[in-house]
Amino acid sequence: MEAAADVVHRRGAERTTIADIAHAAEVPVGNVYYYFKTKDELVAAALSEHERHLNLLVGHLSRLPDPRERLKGLIEGWVGQRDLAVRYGCPTGTLAAELGKRDQGGLDVEAGRVVRLLLTWVEGQFRELGQPDPKGMALTLVGAYQGMSLLTNALRDPEVMEHEGARLTAWIDSLEAS
Template structure:
C-alpha cells in the first residue's frame, strides 16, 4: 500500500466505525437522546473528528440506516444459499428469534428508528427507513412467489408485520419469550402454507 493510500484507508475505517456505532447507539438510545459525542465514544473516534465525516446528526442517522440495510443484505444473502424458499423464510424467523434479548430491550433496529423518524416534521429520513423495510418485504415476497403461493406480497406484509408486532410487544413488556412463542407460531404458519392445486 502506498503512503498516499494509507490516510484514505484510515479515513474509510473511521467512517465505517462511526456508521456502525451510530447504528448501535441509535438503536439503544433513539435519535433524540443520542449525541454526536455518544457515537464518537462508541466508535473510539475523537468527537472533533466526527464533523470531518458527518456534518450533522441526520447524516449519521442516514449512515445508520445504510448500515441496517447492509446487515439486511448480508442476512438475506446468507439465507439465499439455502435451496428451499420455505426454509429461507423459516431461517429468517429463527434469526429474528435469535435476537430476542436485544429486541426485548430495544425493539427492531429499523422499525423503532422508522417510527421515531416518522414523528419528525422535517427531512426525508423516514423515507430512507422505509426503503430498508421495503427491501425486506420484497425479499420475503420473492420467497412466497417462489413457493407458488397466491398473493405473495400480501403474505410478505403478514410476515414482516408479525415480526414488527412481536418485537414491539417484547420491548414494551421486556419479555423476550414473546419472540420465542410468536416465532414458533410463525414457523407453524409457514409450514401450513400450500400452493393451490393446479391440476385439471
C-alpha cells in the same frame, strides 16, 4: 457506521449525540464530525448500516435451496435477537417509527425504503413457493415480526418473541407449495 447504528438503536435518533457515536466507536469526536456534519447524516449512516446488515442476512439466507427454509431462517434470526428486542425493539422498525414523527428531513422515507427491501425479499420467497398473494403474505410476516418485536420490548419478555416465532414457523410449514 456500525457505532451509529448501534447507538441510534439503543438511545433513539433524537437522544443520540455525535459524542455518543465517537465514544462507542472509540474515536475522537473530531473524527466523527469530519465524516458526519449533522445528526441527520449520522441517522442516514445508521440506516445505511441497517440496509447493509439486511443485505448480508438475505444474501446468506438466499444461499439456502428452499424458500420455505429461507423464511424460517429469517424468523430464526429474528428470534435470535430477542434479548436485544426486549430492551430496544427492532432496530429498523423503531427508528422508522421515531423518524415518522418528524416533520422534515426525508429520513422517514429512507427508513421506509429499508423496510421495503425486506418486504420485497420476503414477497419473492412467497412467490417462489407459489403462494396466491405473496405481497399480502409478506406484509403479514413482516408485520407479525414488527408486532412481536414491539410486544417483546413493551412487555420486556423474550418469550413473546420465542412464542410468536414458533407460531410463524409453524405457519410457514403449513403452507402448501403450488
